[in-house]
Amino acid sequence: MAHYKLTTPLTEADVRQLRLEDTVTIDGTIFGIRDATQIRIFDHGVAPPADLTGGVCLHTAPGVKKMPDGRYEKICIGTTTSTRMDRFVPGLVEQYGVRAVVGKGGVLEGSIQAMQRVGAVYLAIVGGAAALETLQIEEIEEVWWEDLMPECLWKFRVKDFGPLFVAVDSHGNSHYRAVQERAAARIAALEL
Amino acid sequence: MPTIYDAIETVARDLYWMALKDIPEDVRAALRVGLQAEQREGNGTAEHVLFTILENIKTADEHNTLVCQDTGLPVYKVVVGSRMALDVPEVKARIRRACERATAEYPLRSNTVHPLTRKHTGTNTGQGIPIIKLDFSDSDRIEITMAPKGSGSENMSFLKMLNPSEGLKGIKKFVLQCIFESGAKPCPPMIVGIGLGGTSDVAMQLAKEASTFRKIGSTNADPEVAALERELLDHINQTGIGPQGLGGATTAMAVNIEWAHTHISHNPVAVNIQCWRGERASAAIAADGKVTYGNGAL
Numbered sequence: 001m002a003h004y005k006l007t008t009p010l011t012e013a014d015v016r017q018l019r020l021e022d023t024v025t026i027d028g029t030i031f032g033i034r035d036a037t038q039i040r041i042f043d044h045g046v047a048p049p050a051d052l053t054g055g056v057c058l059h060t061a062p063g064v065k066k067m068p069d070g071r072y073e074k075i076c077i078g079t080t081t082s083t084r085m086d087r088f089v090p091g092l093v094e095q096y097g098v099r100a101v102v103g104k105g106g107v108l109e110g111s112i113q114a115m116q117r118v119g120a121v122y123l124a125i126v127g128g129a130a131a132l133e134t135l136q137i138e139e140i141e142e143v144w145w146e147d148l149m150p151e152c153l154w155k156f157r158v159k160d161f162g163p164l165f166v167a168v169d170s171h172g173n174s175h176y177r178a179v180q181e182r183a184a185a186r187i188a189a190l191e192l
Numbered sequence: 193m194p195t196i197y198d199a200i201e202t203v204a205r206d207l208y209w210m211a212l213k214d215i216p217e218d219v220r221a222a223l224r225v226g227l228q229a230e231q232r233e234g235n236g237t238a239e240h241v242l243f244t245i246l247e248n249i250k251t252a253d254e255h256n257t258l259v260c261q262d263t264g265l266p267v268y269k270v271v272v273g274s275r276m277a278l279d280v281p282e283v284k285a286r287i288r289r290a291c292e293r294a295t296a297e298y299p300l301r302s303n304t305v306h307p308l309t310r311k312h313t314g315t316n317t318g319q320g321i322p323i324i325k326l327d328f329s330d331s332d333r334i335e336i337t338m339a340p341k342g343s344g345s346e347n348m349s350f351l352k353m354l355n356p357s358e359g360l361k362g363i364k365k366f367v368l369q370c371i372f373e374s375g376a377k378p379c380p381p382m383i384v385g386i387g388l389g390g391t392s393d394v395a396m397q398l399a400k401e402a403s404t405f406r407k408i409g410s411t412n413a414d415p416e417v418a419a420l421e422r423e424l425l426d427h428i429n430q431t432g433i434g435p436q437g438l439g440g441a442t443t444a445m446a447v448n449i450e451w452a453h454t455h456i457s458h459n460p461v462a463v464n465i466q467c468w469r470g471e472r473a474s475a476a477i478a479a480d481g482k483v484t485y486g487n488g489a490l
Contacts, residue, residue: 105375190430
């Protein structure tokens with residue numbers, strides 16, 4: 001269990017070195033995406049208006065306040081369940097070069113394999129720990145597709161963003177899969 | 193001169209904010225117990241997750257901010273004292289107004305969308321929302337408990353009309369299957385609410401009452417039901433799913449069961465999950481307008 005402090009954009013080498021249960025904190029900028037954002041990108045075929053190469057994507061829909069100058073001030077930014085958006089993960093990493101997806105709840109086999117092929121990881125953040133997350137997000141730098149509010153494409157500047165737990169590495173391993181396999185065996189062994 | 197309805201509106205608005213900011217003491221205590229258990233077991237990741245959760249609660253206290261970004265669907269449990277002679281439709285209208293004000297004045301993220309068009313209302317209210325669970329008591333006060341039910345845990349809702357012949361064993365198997373399917377998704381360590389009996393809708397309502405409105409550490413008054421609560425909590429924690437589904441000894445902080453009698457042909461089991469924040473805030477308003485707040489329990 002090592003700790004890595006990474007700065008965006010991430011390279012393939014940055015993520016290939018990570019192993020399950022390592023922890024990571026991130027400096028730089030990350031993108032916020034959610035269901036509607038990815039439905040537009042992948043189901044409606046609209047290319048994202050930002051370059052996601054080497055990017056870190058956080059599954060979120062922030063609570064924000066629009067200021068008179070048109071900028072957005074953060075109110076509360078946290079993380080939503082990734083599993084719901086699992087089908088978009090292969091596209092993010094293979095088509096758009098995203099190197100890390102940050103979320104909670106995990107991703108499934110197709111995503112794990114795509115991450116292994118191209119070199120990407122799934123980093124688990126503590127779901128619900130939005131008070132901390134909001135402090136670690138220094139500023140909302142840009143927002144695209146405001147018509148999808150709050151499920152826009154967001155760009156956040158972050159400092160010491162984490163702790164993030166390497167839950168799917170780029171070598172085909174999933175911490176969730178290991179835990180679930182063990183849970184299935186333990187449930188089967190229970191005397192009910 | 194503010195009326196009792198003005199007091200109800202203000203309190204209902206404030207309860208929305210309080211539920212999002214101030215985690216009930218019983219939930220905090222259970223999280224601390226979980227942290228100690230993970231430390232004893234030497235589960236490094238689970239310990240780190242629970243430590244981060246407790247740090248997050250502390251940060252929200254210190255900065256007076258929201259604990260989690262999911263402002264939920266607003267659920268109000270309202271017990272109206274019959275001796276207050278209140279105009280109940282007016283009470284409901286004021287609670288709806290309270291949600292709109294809580295959302296606009298903070299501002300809170302609004303989550304309410306049309307189920308087909310997915311169009312936002314922008315107010316955290318809409319058709320059937322807020323959800324108001326009305327009950328009546330022989331008293332001279334109105335009690336309001338607010339729970340902003342988050343989606344990660346609410347998406348982990350299950351109902352099965354088992355056969356009576358599947359009995360108690362079938363109930364236990366179904367609950368464990370639900371926990372397994374939920375895995376990391378509802379933000380464990382969770383509170384597991386189970387509704388037994390009734391019709392299908394009643395079973396789901398009982399499960400919600402159990403997951404969302406009962407304190408951790410409370411037990412069902414029926415000793416057999418209470419024994420099942422203890423047994424299932426033990427089984428669920430043996431799965432090792434752990435905090436955030438990353439492994440550990442603390443998968444659930446509580447299993448709460450509520451029940452109703454049912455039909456000879458029925459064996460309904462409903463499961464509703466609450467996430468680790470166990471959010472709820474309560475207040476009682478007396479006829480003279482005096483308000484008593486209760487940190488999630490009156």
